[in-house]
Amino acid sequence: MLRYLAGRLLRAVLTIFLVVTFAFFVLHLSGDPAMMILSADAPPESIKAFREAWGLDRPLWVQYAAYIVHALQGDLGNSMRDGRPAMQLVLERVPATLAITVPAFALKLLIGIPAGIYAALHRNSLADRLTMMVSVAGFTVPSFVLALVLVLVFSVQLGWLPSAGSDQSTSAILPIVTLGVAGAAILARFTRSAMLEVLGQPYIRAASAKGLQWRKVVVEHALPNAAIPTTTIVGFMVGTLIAGAVVVESVFAWPGIGRLLVSAVSNRDLAVVQAILLLVAATMVTANIVVDIAYGWLDPRLRRGGKSDR
Amino acid sequence: MGESGCGKSVTWLAALGLLGSRARIGGEVRLEGRDLVGAPVAELERVRGRRIAMIFQDPSSSLNPVHRIGRQLGEALRLHRGLDGTAAEAEARRLLDRVHIADAQRRLGDYPHELSGGMNQRVMIAMALAGQPDLLVADEPTTALDATVQAQILELLGEIRRDSGMALVLISHDLGVVAENTDRVCVMYAGRVVEDAPIDTVFEAPAHPYTRGLLAALPELDGPRRVLTPIAGVVPDPWNLPTGCSFAPRCDRRIEACESAPPMPTEKAADHRVACIRA
Numbered sequence: 001m002l003r004y005l006a007g008r009l010l011r012a013v014l015t016i017f018l019v020v021t022f023a024f025f026v027l028h029l030s031g032d033p034a035m036m037i038l039s040a041d042a043p044p045e046s047i048k049a050f051r052e053a054w055g056l057d058r059p060l061w062v063q064y065a066a067y068i069v070h071a072l073q074g075d076l077g078n079s080m081r082d083g084r085p086a087m088q089l090v091l092e093r094v095p096a097t098l099a100i101t102v103p104a105f106a107l108k109l110l111i112g113i114p115a116g117i118y119a120a121l122h123r124n125s126l127a128d129r130l131t132m133m134v135s136v137a138g139f140t141v142p143s144f145v146l147a148l149v150l151v152l153v154f155s156v157q158l159g160w161l162p163s164a165g166s167d168q169s170t171s172a173i174l175p176i177v178t179l180g181v182a183g184a185a186i187l188a189r190f191t192r193s194a195m196l197e198v199l200g201q202p203y204i205r206a207a208s209a210k211g212l213q214w215r216k217v218v219v220e221h222a223l224p225n226a227a228i229p230t231t232t233i234v235g236f237m238v239g240t241l242i243a244g245a246v247v248v249e250s251v252f253a254w255p256g257i258g259r260l261l262v263s264a265v266s267n268r269d270l271a272v273v274q275a276i277l278l279l280v281a282a283t284m285v286t287a288n289i290v291v292d293i294a295y296g297w298l299d300p301r302l303r304r305g306g307k308s309d310r
Numbered sequence: 311m312g313e314s315g316c317g318k319s320v321t322w323l324a325a326l327g328l329l330g331s332r333a334r335i336g337g338e339v340r341l342e343g344r345d346l347v348g349a350p351v352a353e354l355e356r357v358r359g360r361r362i363a364m365i366f367q368d369p370s371s372s373l374n375p376v377h378r379i380g381r382q383l384g385e386a387l388r389l390h391r392g393l394d395g396t397a398a399e400a401e402a403r404r405l406l407d408r409v410h411i412a413d414a415q416r417r418l419g420d421y422p423h424e425l426s427g428g429m430n431q432r433v434m435i436a437m438a439l440a441g442q443p444d445l446l447v448a449d450e451p452t453t454a455l456d457a458t459v460q461a462q463i464l465e466l467l468g469e470i471r472r473d474s475g476m477a478l479v480l481i482s483h484d485l486g487v488v489a490e491n492t493d494r495v496c497v498m499y500a501g502r503v504v505e506d507a508p509i510d511t512v513f514e515a516p517a518h519p520y521t522r523g524l525l526a527a528l529p530e531l532d533g534p535r536r537v538l539t540p541i542a543g544v545v546p547d548p549w550n551l552p553t554g555c556s557f558a559p560r561c562d563r564r565i566e567a568c569e570s571a572p573p574m575p576t577e578k579a580a581d582h583r584v585a586c587i588r589a
Binding site for chain 2: 201202203205206207208209210211212213214220221224225228298299300301
């Protein structure tokens with residue numbers, strides 16, 4: 001188990017390193033921060049001075065080596081816009097993002113999983129068809145469209161909730177609902193098909209033949225098996241907690257990581273973009289490791305180092 | 311007995327109400343005078359496992375892959391015998407011993423994928439015994455197993471039947487298995503029982519043309535080599551059955567009347583029923 005974990009961690013570090021490297025070259029080759037931050041008609045001397053100050057005049061590989069060396073020491077550079085450490089700038093935004101993504105995640109689980117289970121248990125019934133219709137609508141409508149519809153209804157028409165910003169206690173509701181609905185829709189479909197697959201298995205019929213009540217067959221035999229594939233998608237959703245709200249944060253002017261990312265990219269504020277990508281990669285990779293460990297816990301067939309004598 | 315798709319398993323699944331809520335079931339299934347068809351679910355649940363237990367074709371996928379053997383056995387023991395904790399564990403161990411699984415204590419902690427197919431079928435049998443049923447329905451219990459294991463499982467079922475007095479329904483397409491392990495046989499064709507008699511009668515004096523056809527298609531161990539006689543034609547699709555006798559299109563003794571209505575089983579001799587107007 002320890003060796004397995006060590007291997008996974010090594011791969012995780014490698015993944016993060018690749019993400020950082022890739023992002024570094026794409027960002028440095030795709031635009032000039034001096035032009036973006038100082039504007040294109042700034043005097044040539046200021047642009048030159050800016051480049052020298054940020055080391056942008058050095059060869060790319062030198063910049064890259066310097067970046068990696070500093071990053072390994074925990075220094076991800078400073079924002080070119082306000083000069084503060086990039087990571088600090090990013091971490092300041094984390095609570096705001098989590099304030100909408102975590103409740104949205106809970107909403108996805110609380111609606112998506114029960115809806116999927118219910119639909120599977122009542123396959124082809126009216127309730128199943130309605131659930132699946134709503135679900136298809138939920139994940140085919142882009143989140144910005146849903147966001148605008150919600151604003152139109154709850155802010156413009158009814159006037160119940162603020163349409164943007166973060167200054168009121170109710171400001172988070174629409175962003176949370178927007179994020180939650182799409183995720184719940186995906187999760188409902190996924191849970192339904194996982195459940196249907198399991199309900200068709202011989203051990204479900206065998207459990208009924210044993211005399212178990214249907215409720216117990218579902219709870220004790222079907223659900224633990226259906227949880228295995230569902231974990232994949234839930235794990236993926238955990239991975240998007242940090243950066244899964246870019247569009248929604250932009251629509252609702254929510255001061256989280258997503259909006260910081262959008263402005264940092266358009267300004268070519270390299271250190272900030274890099275810091276965000278590093279954080280996103282780290283969350284994704286961590287979520288993946290957690291999913292792998294959960295698999296082993298849920299499915300004895302995947303446990304390593306178990307007994308294998310037949 | 312009957313070929314794949316003739317309705318052997320479905321008949322028993324229907325009897326126990328295991329076909330799901332969308333299946334429509336006609337006729338009647340009598341257990342001590344009570345009709346199980348249309349009986350409330352709670353009543354069926356009391357019958358399943360306790361009065362009539364069932365084991366299935368593919369033992370490895372009939373056990374839940376995420377629960378240990380001990381837990382699955384314990385579940386049946388709690389349900390049917392009200393046993394819990396150490397009493398349940400001791401009884402589970404005894405049941406595994408009973409089906410000749412060595413090192414029962416350790417096996418209780420194993421998962422189904424850690425056991426062979428034959429072992430899993432033994433576990434299924436042990437689980438069926440947990441309810442001390444009056445009747446065990448074994449649905450092709452050896453089809454998924456290799457020949458030596460097959461013999462051991464049939465041997466075990468016979469032994470349990472002799473020792474406990476439990477009745478056994480053996481669903482099979484294998485004439486040899488049926489001949490060696492049963493007292494009485496119902497031959498099924500296209501969803502109906504076409505012949506029902508003691509095993510010796512069926513093998514010595516088969517009356518239905520289908521049964522005769524099956525026996526004629528068997529090679530003999532001794533005696534001269536001969537060309538086997540197959541039954542001409544194929545089984546009709548269940549959604550496209552002939553109006554009369556389902557076997558009529560393949561039958562060499564067919565007359566016009568065969569095509570008018572499905573023949574009802576009639577007593578041809580004492581304890582020998584045949585559904586054929588020509589028998």
